[in-house]
Amino acid sequence: SATLRAVRSAKSDWEVDRILEASDQIDHAMERARLVITEGMTELELAAELERELRRQGMEGLVRMHRFGSEMHVGGVLSGLSATMPTWHQAVMGGGGLSPSLPHGASRRKLQRREPIAVDLCGISRGYISDETRTFVLGKLPDEAAEVQVATQEILRAMEAELQVGAHCEAIWMAAEAMAEEEGVTEGFMGVGETKMRFIGHGVGLELDEHPVLADGISGHVPEGAVVAVEPKVVLPGYGVLGEENTYHVSSMGVRQLTMAPPGPIEV
Numbered sequence: 001s002a003t004l005r006a007v008r009s010a011k012s013d014w015e016v017d018r019i020l021e022a023s024d025q026i027d028h029a030m031e032r033a034r035l036v037i038t039e040g041m042t043e044l045e046l047a048a049e050l051e052r053e054l055r056r057q058g059m060e061g062l063v064r065m066h067r068f069g070s071e072m073h074v075g076g077v078l079s080g081l082s083a084t085m086p087t088w089h090q091a092v093m094g095g096g097g098l099s100p101s102l103p104h105g106a107s108r109r110k111l112q113r114r115e116p117i118a119v120d121l122c123g124i125s126r127g128y129i130s131d132e133t134r135t136f137v138l139g140k141l142p143d144e145a146a147e148v149q150v151a152t153q154e155i156l157r158a159m160e161a162e163l164q165v166g167a168h169c170e171a172i173w174m175a176a177e178a179m180a181e182e183e184g185v186t187e188g189f190m191g192v193g194e195t196k197m198r199f200i201g202h203g204v205g206l207e208l209d210e211h212p213v214l215a216d217g218i219s220g221h222v223p224e225g226a227v228v229a230v231e232p233k234v235v236l237p238g239y240g241v242l243g244e245e246n247t248y249h250v251s252s253m254g255v256r257q258l259t260m261a262p263p264g265p266i267e268v
Helices: 002-008 013-036 043-056 080-084 143-162 169-183
Strands: 075-079 116-125 128-137 199-203 210-215 227-230 233-236 240-243 246-251 254-257
Touching: 002 210, 013 043, 013 116, 013 128, 013 227, 013 246, 043 075, 043 116, 075 080, 080 116, 080 233, 080 240, 116 240, 128 227, 128 240, 128 246, 143 169, 143 227, 143 233, 143 240, 169 199, 169 210, 210 227
Parallel strands: none
Antiparallel strands: 075 116, 116 128, 199 210, 199 227, 227 246, 233 240, 246 254
């Protein structure tokens, strides 16, 4: 019910500790990615390595979602053009998957030099979810892509300042949109054309898509104790997706970042 979702949008200290544990699982997986990414391995091979690491860290394996008909694996490993493929659920990145039966996520496409490798993973501890994205690259990103990656990080930093108890959800989205224009990345910000997403963040907890939702048309406010994933991403058609995502705890004491992997691009 709407009442229950509102209650769950504010997390107790115990719940925040579980999400912090889930965040630590992803941080370990991101470090594993840095160590194992090699030219010529496939998205699927990398995804398998990271899923193994998540499970070794205690990740429970099932990402629950509230939206009817939505389902998701532990996350996505998408390189280059794969990340630009649209998906059926509300996300910027899609991927081709392994077959038309599940056209989403890692494929058998090989990782290539100077292409962004988007690693978007969930951790889960005692049912509580955290969400983190990092951009990896074999070698270095081309200059234009590197500038876009920096722009997404500037937007993320700006959104940290906007994340305050009582902040209007739509106002945070509007601030992100304005920042994207200022950084010159409006065209591909959160997708392109009909696939463009009009949100910048979402609550996480027992489900991946909890309140508050930082989106166009959302009239709610950020409650005391909210835990929110913020994910500025930019699609460069014909190339790939750049971006970064962290999960934060918002309280009257300020904003606390829970996912702590080093910022991208992580060069390997």
